[in-house]
Amino acid sequence: MIAAENIHVTFNRGTPLEHKALRGVSLTLADGEFVTVIGSNGAGKSTLLGAIAGDVTPEKGVIRVGADDVTREKPALRARRVARVFQDPLAGSCANLSIEENLALAACRGVRRGLGLALNGARRARLRDRVAELGLGLENRMGDRMGLLSGGQRQALALVMATLADAKVLLLDEHTAALDPGMAEFVANLTEKLVVEHKLTTLMVTHSMRQALDHGTRTIMLHEGQIVLDISGERRRTMTVDDLVDMFRRVRGGAELDDDSLRIG
Amino acid sequence: MSAIAFWGAVELGLIFGFVALGVFLAFRVLDFPDLTVDGSFPLGAATAAVALSNGIDPWTSLLIAAAAGSVCGLVTAFLNVRFGILNLLASILTMIALFSVNLRVMGRPNMSLLNQDTIVTPFYDLGIPDHIVRPLVLLVLVVIVALLLGRFLASDFGLAMRAAGANPRMAQANGVDVGRQIYVGMALSNGLVGLAGALFAQIAGFADVTSGVGTIVVGLASVIVGETLFRNRSMLIALFACILGSVVYRVAVQLALSADFLFLKASDLNLVTAVLVTLALILPKLKARRRAA
Numbered sequence: 001m002i003a004a005e006n007i008h009v010t011f012n013r014g015t016p017l018e019h020k021a022l023r024g025v026s027l028t029l030a031d032g033e034f035v036t037v038i039g040s041n042g043a044g045k046s047t048l049l050g051a052i053a054g055d056v057t058p059e060k061g062v063i064r065v066g067a068d069d070v071t072r073e074k075p076a077l078r079a080r081r082v083a084r085v086f087q088d089p090l091a092g093s094c095a096n097l098s099i100e101e102n103l104a105l106a107a108c109r110g111v112r113r114g115l116g117l118a119l120n121g122a123r124r125a126r127l128r129d130r131v132a133e134l135g136l137g138l139e140n141r142m143g144d145r146m147g148l149l150s151g152g153q154r155q156a157l158a159l160v161m162a163t164l165a166d167a168k169v170l171l172l173d174e175h176t177a178a179l180d181p182g183m184a185e186f187v188a189n190l191t192e193k194l195v196v197e198h199k200l201t202t203l204m205v206t207h208s209m210r211q212a213l214d215h216g217t218r219t220i221m222l223h224e225g226q227i228v229l230d231i232s233g234e235r236r237r238t239m240t241v242d243d244l245v246d247m248f249r250r251v252r253g254g255a256e257l258d259d260d261s262l263r264i265g
Numbered sequence: 266m267s268a269i270a271f272w273g274a275v276e277l278g279l280i281f282g283f284v285a286l287g288v289f290l291a292f293r294v295l296d297f298p299d300l301t302v303d304g305s306f307p308l309g310a311a312t313a314a315v316a317l318s319n320g321i322d323p324w325t326s327l328l329i330a331a332a333a334g335s336v337c338g339l340v341t342a343f344l345n346v347r348f349g350i351l352n353l354l355a356s357i358l359t360m361i362a363l364f365s366v367n368l369r370v371m372g373r374p375n376m377s378l379l380n381q382d383t384i385v386t387p388f389y390d391l392g393i394p395d396h397i398v399r400p401l402v403l404l405v406l407v408v409i410v411a412l413l414l415g416r417f418l419a420s421d422f423g424l425a426m427r428a429a430g431a432n433p434r435m436a437q438a439n440g441v442d443v444g445r446q447i448y449v450g451m452a453l454s455n456g457l458v459g460l461a462g463a464l465f466a467q468i469a470g471f472a473d474v475t476s477g478v479g480t481i482v483v484g485l486a487s488v489i490v491g492e493t494l495f496r497n498r499s500m501l502i503a504l505f506a507c508i509l510g511s512v513v514y515r516v517a518v519q520l521a522l523s524a525d526f527l528f529l530k531a532s533d534l535n536l537v538t539a540v541l542v543t544l545a546l547i548l549p550k551l552k553a554r555r556r557a558a
Contacts, residue, residue: 079439083438086434094432097431101424108421115417115421115422116420117420118424165440
């Protein structure tokens with residue numbers, strides 16, 4: 001379970017650039033729940049993710065993972081329980097390390113790193129098997145540098161990396177936004193599969209209304225740092241992308257959508 | 266160039282091979298431009314010289330020097346990690362402070378060690394000419410250190426260090442404490458440089474507070490020469506390339522200095538070094554531009 005209780009985050013406090021990114025967000029995710037997050041630019045989606053991951057320390061409010069208060073826990077320590085995939089495919093892995101080195105690094109998330117060989121026989125075989133499951137043929141290129149792969153391949157591997165060690169929580173920050181449509185769909189489906197397989201409590205930020213409804217079990221909409229919509233169950237199942245876009249527009253005070261891609265995506 | 270001058274250059278190259286390994290660790294693995302080495306090299310020399318003249322055995326003096334060098338690295342890392350001082354500036358602060366520290370350690374600007382036993386002394390009885398024994402002993406030492414370093418970088422901890430340097434955000438998301446990696450890496454890097462300083466003092470027979478000037482440039486030159494010799498390499502090959510780069514660089518400088526038609530004197534060494542490093546930095550860019558054109 002993860003819980004955010006009355007989270008407030010303000011950037012550049014006390015300056016003319018002061019920006020209230022989150023204004024009292026409360027959100028509780030039950031174990032295994034898969035929540036998609038939508039909202040316009042600057043609504044606070046990434047800030048919410050950052051607060052849960054530990055990149056952003058809220059000035060008010062509490063973040064809990066399970067029963068523990070992790071509000072002030074450093075991101076590196078929090079990584080024991082919280083796995084992440086970033087929007088930028090280049091951000092989630094090291095270009096200069098090989099595929100298997102990147103995977104070995106992720107396999108140690110939350111474990112004390114000792115002086116044992118990172119790539120011993122048993123671990124190599126295990127990593128290879130996990131990569132083979134992708135069906136991308138990358139299991140034959142385990143020694144290749146990560147930098148040689150395409151953005152989609154890297155993002156698929158980033159998902160594998162996020163699920164190598166036993167995390168409880170998976171945070172996805174528009175992780176398909178930088179990919180071509182075919183690869184975006186592949187990665188989205190892979191996400192769904194891995195989340196179910198590993199019973200992860202998941203928060204997925206997305207720009208695409210379609211994706212927000214197609215994946216996961218619950219959808220929330222953020223606007224100006226507050227949760228303005230929270231749907232799940234029957235109501236969500238019967239909702240169409242157009243319904244969602246209408247709600248989105250109503251929330252924004254009837255203003256025309258400046259981003260038609262919301263509808264298309 | 267005489268055989269003795271050649272082997273002398275090789276010997277110096279092997280000593281600075283340790284520096285090259287340290288600089289590689291800081292610049293390439295951690296992506297931390299570290300000038301501390303200009304201070305930790307003479308500190309290694311100074312501590313070893315003081316230790317030797319107080320009757321401590323040569324091998325122990327190397328360990329003391331390496332430990333002293335490590336502390337310098339920790340100070341720089343502390344300034345950077347704890348207080349967020351820009352890495353380059355943090356290292357310059359440590360470096361400048363070390364000049365005074367080194368004077369304090371020795372109590373004077375330089376110390377002679379001419380009649381002291383060194384780590385090489387026992388090997389002079391093997392019947393091999395002295396000027397070849399020294400590089401041989403150094404070669405064995407530097408190869409052992411490079412193998413250990415290579416093994417370290419292939420471990421889970423070492424892999425985390427490489428990730429911390431290459432992509433700190435990703436490393437952090439995978440549970441790597443980037444600050445701690447910088448502490449350990451900087452301590453290792455400067456420990457190697459302190460060790461080099463101690464070896465230099467023992468082999469050259471003196472320690473001097475000014476001997477550190479340009480250590481970073483020489484180290485970087487070795488790394489760059491090594492990278493030019495071996496492209497697309499594994500980590501272990503990259504480490505040995507640093508050592509080879511250091512030797513090649515020293516031999517090249519020796520050649521330049523002994524070529525009469527160039528009118529160079531020994532005192533031109535730093536100028537020659539700076540020009541060589543500049544060329545090594547510019548040439549790949551020029552080549553790339555020509556290819557693009």
